[in-house]
Amino acid sequence: MGVILSVKNIVKVYPNGVVANKGVSLDVEEGTIHAIVGENGAGKTTLMKIVFGIEEAQEGQIFFKGKRIKIKNPYDAIKNGIGMVHQHFMLAQDLTVYENLLLGIEPKRGIFLNTKEAIEITKKVSNDYGLSVPFDKKIKDLPIGLRQRVEILKALIRNAELLILDEPTSVLTPQETEVLFNTLKTLKKSGKTIIFISHKLKEVLEIADKVTIMRDGKIVVTKDAKELNEHEIAYLMVGREISFERIPPNDKQGEVIFEAQNISFINEDNVKVLKGVSFKLKSYEILGLCGIEGNGQTELVEILTGLRRPLTGKILLKDKEITNLLPREIREKRVSHIPEDRMKDGVADRATVEENIIVDRYYKKSFSGRLLLKEKEIENHSNELIRKFNILTISSKNPVSSLSGGNIQKVVVARELSSNPLIIIADQPTRGIDVGSEELVHNLLKDARDNGAGIFLVSADLDEILKLSTRILVIYNGEIVKEFINHEGLTGRDLGPYMLGLKKEKDNG
């Protein structure tokens, strides 16, 4: 089979000076599933954004079906037969499925939408590829897996021959992933070409024909999937050996130091997002909370850390109630918080590294007098943390925005773990950072645990939950539906049905 897409010598520099692609060349064969793997920041998403016209490259050429094409915007890409399913879906939440599918290419009768024809067109495409979707439901009422299917259909209706999927499984449960893979295999049979971006190695080996590994803006190698195994890919991706080993639990039997009792919460849209959540956290343990995003995790963490007030329920720290205390009062009781979204809550990106490190402690005696900040002490303390946590920055006075994602996260983690915490509430502590930093954060959490802290770990990454947790809670639709004691044989497949709400603790008896 011939080459359908060929990119040559792509160079891309972002306005902040980051070189994301350093002369990338790649051939994708027609009718194959071609995986591109690499760490966050390796340049894989940038490369695909260039192919789809979201970003423009400074240098390089793109050939599609043997012809050189210029892609200035996504419209050009779609016209040429290239479709993309983004990591964050590009769908209108309040429109129905068929309205979304035909947005911009609606069949019309006079000035009105021809609803009947619209549904017929969508039905036909959906039947052709065996992808059923509820046509007249609104997007916001659909589960994530179906939304993704709508995105795929959207590209197919526009006659995409090459389909790019950016980290499609990062939002899916193992079960949904399986369904997606079947879809992709069907599409391959009908002659479509698929580019699959991922950093989950197991999946890549399961689905892909060819694998391209990127590191630091360059292509390391492109090989047949059959010739590779997980360890080899990991090694090529990171450039060194990394461990996937489960971290064994601490033998010490801790006592309960943190407890949530019957927490419920109703959000601004009048939806009850938490329905009586209770759990107990002991010292010397990591309690994992897993679930598909948007099942109440964010609100729960914000309530536990004082950023939101619960509707009902109590939070106890060593048997003392801390419900409704202010964030600072809770922090004073040695509760630290690694937030879900570091750019939204974890840092002020225009402020310096120093200023970001001291936000929870600037008012304490070691860092300020009655009025003035003690600049020398702040600088020394920051430099100490920069060394200890291996934060790559030119100086402690550089703005955080000049750091890479992994190093920004290290700033957050350094601050939260250096305050001698008793409780660590870690929400997505390694999201979007490179494997090296991820390993460092995991080890730091483990060390904190072994020193007697209790860690409440919230993560969408099942591998992370399974690697670190002593016990695992599964949250679905604002309720804890299952508790597992972590052990060697436990896998994502065991958690999946609970995450999807297909099973509940009581069903098991």
Added chain:
Amino acid sequence: MDKYILKYFNLIRTIIAILIGVFICILIIFIISKDPQNGLRYFFLGPFSSAGRIGNVIEMASPIILCGLAISIPFQAEQFNVGAEGALFIAAAVTTGFGVSTSFPKIIHIPLMVLVAGGVGAIWGFIPGILKAKWKANELVITLMMNYVALYLSLYIINFHFRDKKAGFLVSYQLPKTAWFDQFIKNTRIHYGVLLTIVFIILVYILLYKTKLGYEIRMTGMNINFAKYGGINTFKVIVLSQVIGGFIAGIAGISEVMGIHRRFNWQGTPGYGWDGVVVAIIGRNHPILLAFASIFIAYLRVSGQVLNLMTDVPSEIVTIFESIIILLITAEAFLTQWKYKITLREAEKREVKIEPAS
């Protein structure tokens, strides 16, 4: 070279904006003036032609600086407000009333005047601050409206209670001498209020960059979610930033009354509060930078007066000049393409250094 351009990009950008403004003004003067050489000379050198005029620049810069400082504090907390004008006006009116109806020795009267003015301004700042912090009322709208309240309330106070009927104009009684900022440089109107301004530049600089409160203000402004998450009381910060701003704005007005007019002689707001917004933006809310911006604006104003007196060029040319500069400085996309190109070159150089082979 490229590295320095990136480092001082904002400064270079400001200078280029000024040069473009200068160029356009030269062009206009050549078109409209019968004696363009003379026009140009007075336009650029007019403010330096006598000690009195240099004094004018400094004395005019003083209230602009104070208003700029007053605005920069809430601006740093990301509270976009225009309340300085109103705070300045009402504080000047109330304090004038206080000044003409009390008598103290100078050493007590002057500090009392300053504190009363600051207090009135602070109360005027507290209102939008608390409304914003408590009910998320938009501070821009509130301060804009409160400027009108301040205007008419002040005119009522002066015209109905403290009007000097013998003066022949709508002005207040003259302040007793004990409440005057005296002149201290011969042939100029530079008064002790100017020294007070310099003190405030330093104080605001220390407040913003050296104190705990300043840290809280800046963090709240840069990312309020981060500030809350870190435990900063953002409610307090929002209110205090407006209160401190109001305090300084209040002093801006009374300083001019005590140092120049010696009575309340405004029938409309003098506009220093608006200039304060402009210099705070040009100076990126930095007390020292905005002081320079204020002196520059004052220089332009004086050169406008000189033009009016000495040439056939109308003083409005100064407004054109000001507008061009403000437009170019506030237009964020201005010169970003250029910056991007330099960034690219720098990045390429960096990459080549790493791998000389490829």
